[in-house]
Amino acid sequence: MSGFKQPDFRERQEAAAKAKKTALEKFRAKAADPALAERQNARTASAAERNAIKHVRETEKAEKKARDAERARQAERDAAVHAERAKAEAEERERALQAEQKAARDARYAARKSRSKRK
Numbered sequence: 001m002s003g004f005k006q007p008d009f010r011e012r013q014e015a016a017a018k019a020k021k022t023a024l025e026k027f028r029a030k031a032a033d034p035a036l037a038e039r040q041n042a043r044t045a046s047a048a049e050r051n052a053i054k055h056v057r058e059t060e061k062a063e064k065k066a067r068d069a070e071r072a073r074q075a076e077r078d079a080a081v082h083a084e085r086a087k088a089e090a091e092e093r094e095r096a097l098q099a100e101q102k103a104a105r106d107a108r109y110a111a112r113k114s115r116s117k118r119k
Helices: 009-031 034-118
Strands: none
């Protein structure tokens, strides 16, 4: 029974050269294919279209962010105006209450004075 015969260095070198030559021929055949150029152009066009869509989307996103920021600033201003108005109304109510209490005090004081003068 004969054993497995391993290829020597020269056979391995020839096999490698043959594989390289086959791969190169396959590559050249593929490169010469007119459909490849067409597919390459289609890929380039679709990539450009994707980039354009991406830029449009980014622009819209930036505009939306700016609109949202403006709405937030407007809401803050409205809240500040509302708070100021509420504070002014509260102060006005407090002044009215104090005036009412003073009037009641003055009325009680005047009633006490008038009772003491009658006696």
